[in-house]
Every structure is written in C-alpha cells, then in structure tokens.
Amino acid sequence: MVLLRVALGQMSSLPANPDANLKIIEGMCERAQEDNVDLIIFPELSVTGYLMHDEVFNLAEKIPEGNLTQKLRKIANRTNVSILAGLPEKERPGVLYNSAVFVQPNSETYTTRKILLPNHSVFNEKRYFKPAEEIKTTPSPWGGLGVQICYDLFSPEISRFHALNGSPLLICLSASPGVRQQLFESFIKARAAENASFLIYVNQAGVQDDLIFWGGSEVCDPSGKQLLKLKYDEPDYGVVEIDLSQVDRTRTFIPTIRDAPGWIYTDLKEAQARR
C-alpha cells in the first residue's frame, strides 16, 4: 500500500488579489495539516485569480524567486503540507505562462506550464500567455505527478504521456465556467479509466464577474470510479485517501498502458501535420 492523503481546495479566487487568495490558501493548508494531508491542490490561477485581465502583467512572476511562490513555500514549510497551486509565471520580459507550482515542505519546487490555451468562447488566454513548449512529469515523493491545467484535459495525449512516463496520478487544476461541466465530467472519468491512473480535478467555484465557475471538483480511481465529489457552484474542501498501489492492480486487470500501440504515435504526428 502506498497511501497518500490529498486535500482539494476548491476556492473562489478574487481577481487580481493575491493577498486575499493567499489567506484562503493558508487557511485551507492549516485545515489540511490538521487532517494529516500530504498534498493539497488548488485550482488554476488560484493565487492571483483567473479573471485578472491585464493585471496579469503586474502579477506574473519568476518561479521560484517570485514573492508569491516564496509565500507558498513558507506556508508549505510551516504546515508540512505539499501545495499545488496555479499562478502566472513570467519567464522573461514579455513571456508569460499559465503555470502550476508544486511546492514541498522542504522547499523543492517544480513548475508545470499549460499546453492548451483556450481562446474560444469567453476565453482570452492567448492574449496573455505562451503555450508550454515541453511536457514534463513532476517528480514527487509519491511518484510522478501528471500535472495539467484545465483545457489540457481535452487533449488525451497529455494524460497518456504522463501515464506512459510512469505517473500513477493525473492532476488537473481548472478554472472552468458553467457550460463546460458535462464535458469535463466525462473527461475526468475517461482520462482516469483509459490510463488506469488516479485523476484529481480541482476547479474554481462561484460567481466571479459575469461567469459562474461550477466547482464540482472530484477524485476518480484508476477504474474511473468516483471517490470524492465536492459541491457545485460554491467553495468547498474535501480530503481523500488514495492507495497508489491500486494503479498496479488495475493495470494488471486492464493493461491499457502496456497495450498502448506506440506505432500509432508516429502516424498521429503525420496526421496532425495534415490537420
């Protein structure tokens, strides 16, 4: 048994107000500490708020040197809980990424950049961010974490990469408004089951400006069974204990990752070029 206690910090981030958001994050981390949690996960751009518009240019920072990342480190140190949270990263002048930081109590920090930036419907992410140029599985004491951000979940190759790369745990930080709920709820189960991996999805929740973020964060086991579901439309908090060794058993029962036909990826690349 490889037991991991995970908390889901489903919050309603205030736009362009990192001080207020860090207070919420700190409060939830303290609660997680009491619950003996190993890892707490917050939504996409949870530290700065999602709807910050042009304020992003003032708030984005270098990771890990930046002020916000340092504050997350302090919280992780003090509460002895690892934190995964979203914030805008400024890699160099004019180059911003929509990123997730994984901060451990020993201050080790890893960054994941969003690959798929939505610019359809109400989204305007390409105005601000550059898409990630590489995909990396995040090392952790519990194995590789397949961290992805919101719309990334719509591209099954991303989850598949992490699973092939040995990750037992896919994690999606999200800021999803109302109308996409059904799609996400289908993909959460599908990505977990097709990759025989745990999947943890954490969404923003509540009305922010003129959007309603639907919350509904959840945890699925490698068979696609729902282990935890948080409230819709409002902030919530929940803890789940998962046994990562279940991944091994599920992949023995249905060896989707062993059977993944590698030759298709060559054809896939060619097909993509013809798109």
Place this chain on the structure above:
Amino acid sequence: MKTEFMRVEKIIIEFIRTTVEKAGAKGGIIGLSGGIDSAVVAALACKALGSSNVHGYFIPSSVTPSEDEDHVKELTTKLGMSFEIIPLDDLLEQYKTLLNPETTSNNMAWANLMPRVRQALLYFKASELNSLVLGTSNKSELMIGYFTKFGDSAADLAPIGDLYKQEVNDLAKHLEIPASIITKAPSAGLWPGQTDEEELGFSYKELDEILEALESFQTVDQVHEKTGIAKETISRVVKLIRLNEHKRRPPLTLKLGYRSPGHDWRVPFFT
C-alpha cells in the same frame, strides 16, 4: 503629448459620418455644456454631418454658471449650428417632490440625477429627430470614472473617448474653439463653483501623465520616477481605474447559455 491633429481630426470626422450613416440616422444630438469636450465634439460633428444636421441642447440648472450660456452661444454661432435651451429646474423640482430630499442625505445621488435627466431628454430628441446621441466623454474621465453612469456617458458613440483631456485641449486649439471655452477651468457643474481639478485633488496635466504611463504598463514606482508625482496620487489613480470598471462596461451578464450576449455571441455591429 504628440497627436497628429490633422489626421486625428480627419479620422474622427470619418468615424462620426460613417457611424451615423450606417445607423440610418439623419444627424447627431449633443448636450452642450459650454465646456471644451462638448465644444470639440460639436465642431467635429458639424464637419462630419453638416451643421444643419447637428442639434445642440443646453440644459442648465440653478447651479449652472451664467457664463456657460454665453459660451454655448459663442460656439454655436461660430459653428453655424442651432441649439435649444431646456431649463432643468422645473423637472428637478418634480423629482424633489417625488423623492423627498429631506430623507436623502446622499448628495451624490442628487448630483448624478442631473446628468441622467439631461441624457433622457437628449435621447427623446434623438428619437424625435432620428439622430444619434454623440457622447462627449474623454479618456481621462472615462479611465478614472469621473462621470455619471447612464448619465453624461450614455451615448451612441464616443468620438473623443480615447483622447486624454490634454489632447482634447490641443485638438480644441487646432479646431479654433473660442478661447473663452479653452481657458476656463473644467467643471462638471454639479454644484456652484465646482471645478474638476479641485474636486479630484490633482490637475488634468498630472492625471494624463499618470494615465499615459500606466497605459504603457509602467508600475507605480516607475510612474513616480518618470513624473515626480507623489506615489499616493498615482496609487489613487490606479485604485480609481479599478473601482470604476463597472462604469465603462455594459452590465455584467451572467453566462448561462451556450453562447451569451456580451460574451461569445458576437455579430458585426453594422452589416
């Protein structure tokens, strides 16, 4: 501030002319205050639409300085356009009877009522004359929210909405607006003797320097270094910009549907 006035003038005239034409309207309606902003819009509208198609309305109240009427007369005579005076006080008295000011200590509520009633009158005239209401807001006041929501900002188009006050001043000189209008202290006319700069606590010159720097993504510290203006003033401007976004945008429409008005159901403004 470098603005190529010849070109800006030409572009704005073209904007007014094509917008009125595409809307199928006959002309333009302008609330004339005797101030520089409405004078500039009136001058541009006369060039765009012909002065006989531009209808000015001077809508004074008891707190309006008497010189304002002289300035409106001077301007309209110069531009060859007609204007009408609609006294506001009788109407405001009706509101006062109805709303009972003794129980309303909020002065801003009364101050904001005047521009809203004025705009209601202008929109009546717009319907009557099949014309568009030409807004007179400038960029400086739009950015810090120094205007009445659904009041003076309510319009069909805002020809000088992206020009800072200093640029409007320069454009006014270029358009040969009467000097009496250019040189007098800007006032929203909310109460006797009121001037914008006194009420705001900074000059338009300072405000425009701050806004221009913020517009180009400079931080408070950088603006301070560049302009020497106190950081407190700059921070106040930053705060005003944020506090007043609700005045610059249509009301928030909560997105519930597949495609939603104001969000992602977008069609061309004109076809």
